[in-house]
Amino acid sequence: MYNPLEFLSNTADGVLAVDQEQRIVFWNKAAERLLGFQAKEMLGRFCHDVIGGCDESGQQLCKSGCLQQLRDATPGGVADRNILVATKTSQQVWLNVSTVLVPSSRRHLCALVHLFRDVTAQKEPTHSIQQVVDALSKLSATQATARPVNDARRSTSSDLTRREKEILRLIASGHTTKAIAQALYISPATVRNHIHSVLTKLGARHRLEAVLLAASHHTL
Incomplete structure (x- = not known):
């Protein structure tokens, strides 16, 4: 489940x-x-x-x-x-x-x-842990309103590239920017660029909120 x-x-x-x-x-x-x-x-x-x-x-x-x-x-x-x-x-x-x-x-x-x-x-x-709480509050509001599958945020989360989803999964598992760079054999600057793109696409203020939003839409 x-x-x-x-x-x-x-x-x-x-x-x-x-x-x-x-x-x-x-x-x-x-x-x-x-x-x-x-x-x-x-x-x-x-x-x-x-x-x-x-x-x-x-x-x-x-x-x-x-x-x-x-x-x-x-x-x-x-x-x-x-x-x-x-x-x-x-x-x-x-x-x-x-x-x-x-x-x-x-x-x-x-x-x-x-x-x-x-x-x-x-x-x-x-x-x-206020960032976690704020992000969970947003997830709560998302579930409470029960938006249809084709809402704007769900469509945006589906626009994530394969690499962006990969980085998001690593963030969810607790990896730092440096650890992600080492795992994917890319530079920390490239990782930060991907993270910025993810935050922009999801409309998230920080990494944890991005993970929460992606998880609520089964993007991870």
């Missing part, structure tokens, strides 16, 4: 997604590193049973029904907060969590995406 979030597997920030029933359907490598739980331990479980995050006052934030509460609080938007959670080894860590709703008419697709990083040292809001 196609998963539009699969390209987030190798991001530095932890990513988990839940379905309409609040069962975890996506858990990336960074989430494993940050919390110690492997994906095979988490997939299919209720997020509130295994995360159980609390705020500074000790009030539990991760609980049954929080999916609907987030829908009501941030329709089409992004929620950002710090929560205290326990790792697999019972260590208490503070995570800054940004949450974006990704609506879908099909129940088996992701409904809610959490992006998080350890902020125990500073325990304050961070905007280090």
Whole structure:
């Protein structure tokens, strides 16, 4: 089954997604590193049973029904907060969590995406993953409007050349400009030119947004 979030597997920030029933359907490598739980331990479980995050006052934030509460609080938007959670080894860590709703008419697709990083040292809001959140918000809006196949953006994404798609796939897998140049035996300047062309064609502001848009149209 196609998963539009699969390209987030190798991001530095932890990513988990839940379905309409609040069962975890996506858990990336960074989430494993940050919390110690492997994906095979988490997939299919209720997020509130295994995360159980609390705020500074000790009030539990991760609980049954929080999916609907987030829908009501941030329709089409992004929620950002710090929560205290326990790792697999019972260590208490503070995570800054940004949450974006990704609506879908099909129940088996992701409904809610959490992006998080350890902020125990500073325990304050961070905007280090704001680009990811902005891009996911745009993907959410794209899915919510359910545009027809021949819309302008889909037509533009299909105009990507074979080389541009190849570079976009490498970006999605975490390659830097230098690494892409080495992999394709081209200069970094040529890579940057291709990336600029991709951003222009997709109407994206940055690389991650380009990957998100391409993934939502099954271009990758």
